[in-house]
Amino acid sequence: MQKTTLGNFELTMLTDGGYYLDGGAMFGVVPKVLWNKKMPADELNRLRLGLNTLVVRTGDKTIVIETGIGNKLSDKSVKIYGNEMLLMKQFDEAGVYPAEVDIVINTHLHFDHCGWNTFRQSDGTVAPTFPRAKYYMQKGELAHAHEQHERDRVSYLTDNYDPLVRNGQAVILDGDSEIAPGISVQLYPGHTAYHMAVIIESNGKRACYIGDLIPTTAHIHPTWVMGYDLDPIACIDNRHRFYKDAIPERWLVIFTHDPKVPWAYVGKDADGKYAIESL
Numbered sequence: 181m182q183k184t185t186l187g188n189f190e191l192t193m194l195t196d197g198g199y200y201l202d203g204g205a206m207f208g209v210v211p212k213v214l215w216n217k218k219m220p221a222d223e224l225n226r227l228r229l230g231l232n233t234l235v236v237r238t239g240d241k242t243i244v245i246e247t248g249i250g251n252k253l254s255d256k257s258v259k260i261y262g263n264e265m266l267l268m269k270q271f272d273e274a275g276v277y278p279a280e281v282d283i284v285i286n287t288h289l290h291f292d293h294c295g296w297n298t299f300r301q302s303d304g305t306v307a308p309t310f311p312r313a314k315y316y317m318q319k320g321e322l323a324h325a326h327e328q329h330e331r332d333r334v335s336y337l338t339d340n341y342d343p344l345v346r347n348g349q350a351v352i353l354d355g356d357s358e359i360a361p362g363i364s365v366q367l368y369p370g371h372t373a374y375h376m377a378v379i380i381e382s383n384g385k386r387a388c389y390i391g392d393l394i395p396t397t398a399h400i401h402p403t404w405v406m407g408y409d410l411d412p413i414a415c416i417d418n419r420h421r422f423y424k425d426a427i428p429e430r431w432l433v434i435f436t437h438d439p440k441v442p443w444a445y446v447g448k449d450a451d452g453k454y455a456i457e458s459l
């Protein structure tokens with residue numbers, strides 16, 4: 181577990197562990213001979229990715245951004261993804277108690293971003309993991325999740341969000357919004373049409389949980405977008421839009437699926453290529 185400060189805020193990086201995704205799906209039209217140098221695939225062409233959850237303590241509020249995969253997948257799915265379900269143990273080790281969490285934010289509602297929003301209890305029923313929290317999600321994303329379109333319905337598991345909509349813990353946002361002092365969300369579409377990033381700001385310093393717009397440090401080149409992205413052109417345009425502010429203003433960038441570098445600064449190297457500077 182890693183910690184840092186941003187102005188007056190304390191940031192703690194937790195993980196739900198690793199999981200497998202197909203290497204080709206992670207890099208879309210980029211040839212394997214190129215991406216495999218940055219992120220080597222195993223004999224089944226899989227990549228072992230991370231599931232990074234950020235906890236922000238502002239002094240007033242405790243905020244959780246993304247909640248990994250959770251413990252509700254079927255046995256068959258756990259075999260496929262090889263996910264580890266570590267997040268609750270990580271909360272315990274970090275001394276963050278689920279009952280103290282005020283705010284949970286999901287960049288979008290794919291199963292690997294909101295899995296621990298709820299958890300399966302020993303009797304098989306599903307309950308909210310954070311009993312006092314409000315859970316923030318985008319209206320358009322929720323509508324798309326409910327549509328269950330054949331292109332991406334495997335990514336949307338209703339138990340991750342519908343129990344919270346039903347019991348009133350969900351707060352449905354309509355576009356860019358301020359959530360709490362120093363915490364806001366902005367639409368950065370492309371991966372999904374209503375995908376959002378979380379902007380964290382304290383004392384003149386900024387960090388951004390950019391979600392699946394730039395899932396790992398191997399994806400920082402603007403055109404290295406994923407096969408999963410519903411609108412790859414929008415992803416590329418929004419990466420440029422993001423870098424235009426994030427690089428000169430030195431935003432700390434949080435990479436949701438990077439297994440080794442969960443946060444870093446983005447800059448340009450001597451050849452003018454996008455590069456990361458570790459924290």
Ligand SMILES: [Zn+2]
Nearest residue numbers: 290292293392
């Ligand atoms: Zn994802």
